[in-house]
Amino acid sequence: MSISVPQTPAEKKFYDELVAHKLLIPCDVPGVFGRGGVFEDVVDRLMMLISKHGGGDGAEIQRYPPLLSRNTFVQSGYLKSFPQMIGVVHSFVGKDPEHKKLLERVDQGETWSDDFPHADLVLTPAACYPVYPQAKGTLEAKGKLVDIMSYCMRHEPSGDPARMQMFRQREYVRVGTPEQIDEFRETWAKRSMTIMVEQLQLAAHRDVANDPFFGRGGKMLAMNQRDAALKHEILIPICSTEKPTACVSINYHQEHFGHLFEIRQPNGEYAHTSCIGFGLERTTLALLHTHGLAPAEWPKSVREHLGL
Amino acid sequence: MTEDIRAIIREHARLTVDVATLADDADLYQAGMTSxxxxxxxxxxxxxxxxxxxxxxxxxxAFENIAAIRAAVEELTAEKAG
Structure with a gap:
């Protein structure tokens, strides 16, 4: 791979194995891969396993392309907290003369990105974001529960195959009263450990975590988030046991999105929101690293839970 | 210094109440300040x-009330002077 980012020996070993077995198909940018058939089959079965746990809750299923409108993106506050992660879509709008000039600049190896103005689209950074603008207004008593899945973009090129720049999150998103959120978080904290530890037999543990907020102000946001235990992750060793990989995250945003997107509880107060996100690629990689590169040889009970 | 701190709070903390009505030990987060x-x-x-x-x-x-902010700023300015 023409990789320009550092790779630990363990990352290189796993990366080379994944590529050799055609589980992942690399390109010339670190952290961006095609998925082979065997890999994708595991992802499909993980989706079904998660549905077995959450499918009876009456969630509304929604699927979006991995794009947000610029308005929704700005409204979400992501730009304030994580500018370093963003991928913005730009498109060419010129005529023939501009096109000719553009191609000349490309040929000469010059910068050409300023020929592409902002296309009013941003790549989705987290699968749950499209839910909030459509929840605007006052909620019904039962609140809102959405089952969502999307590719997500995070600009963090890495040699760790478990840190991709584009990956899928399967999420359940809850919008409602603080009591409804408490129940949702408790339910999914249990279910997610059942899935990871009992059913998939992964060496998972749950811990308090923080998001990678940007800058010095971000340090403060991260510490506030930790102090209030607003984010939990399920961590599984993939390329490192000292720094295990977050494969699931359970987030409580309090009234952050309720406030930003004008979502209200029936009593008029801002709605609270929470989401649980399963990293589909990361969980698949944890399975491949733990149980071996051939799913046909995984432990019988793991195969049964996945319907393999 | 307390008056300067109050003026900065008025401009930046986005409280839901007037900072003039708050005691030095009143909780700013309770008064509407977000993270x-x-x-x-x-x-x-x-x-x-x-x-x-x-x-x-x-x-x-460190930022939960005016007294805590004042103590923190005083500590830092004293360190700088020392």
Whole structure:
């Protein structure tokens, strides 16, 4: 791979194995891969396993392309907290003369990105974001529960195959009263450990975590988030046991999105929101690293839970 | 200094009540300050008093009321003078 980012020996070993077995198909940018058939089959079965746990809750299923409108993106506050992660879509709008000039600049190896103005689209950074603008207004008593899945973009090129720049999150998103959120978080904290530890037999543990907020102000946001235990992750060793990989995250945003997107509880107060996100690629990689590169040889009970 | 701090709070903390009605030990988070507003407050205090809050102070507690902010700023300006 023409990789320009550092790779630990363990990352290189796993990366080379994944590529050799055609589980992942690399390109010339670190952290961006095609998925082979065997890999994708595991992802499909993980989706079904998660549905077995959450499918009876009456969630509304929604699927979006991995794009947000610029308005929704700005409204979400992501730009304030994580500018370093963003991928913005730009498109060419010129005529023939501009096109000719553009191609000349490309040929000469010059910068050409300023020929592409902002296309009013941003790549989705987290699968749950499209839910909030459509929840605007006052909620019904039962609140809102959405089952969502999307590719997500995070600009963090890495040699760790478990840190991709584009990956899928399967999420359940809850919008409602603080009591409804408490129940949702408790339910999914249990279910997610059942899935990871009992059913998939992964060496998972749950811990308090923080998001990678940007800058010095971000340090403060991260510490506030930790102090209030607003984010939990399920961590599984993939390329490192000292720094295990977050494969699931359970987030409580309090009234952050309720406030930003004008979502209200029936009593008029801002709605609270929470989401649980399963990293589909990361969980698949944890399975491949733990149980071996051939799913046909995984432990019988793991195969049964996945319907393999 | 307390008056300067109150003026910065008025401008940056986005309280839901008038800061003039708050005692020095009143909880600013209870008064409507969000986490993001507390970051803006922190940055504005740094600019006004020409100090830099070290990592150990970048916590909720250090900005929870006017007295705590004053104590933190005084500690940092004393360190600078010393």
């Amino acid at each position: 993001h507003a507390s970051v803006n407050l922190m940055l504005a205090l740094e600019e006004k008093f020409d100090v830099e809050f070290p990592e150990r102070m970048l916590r909720r507690r």
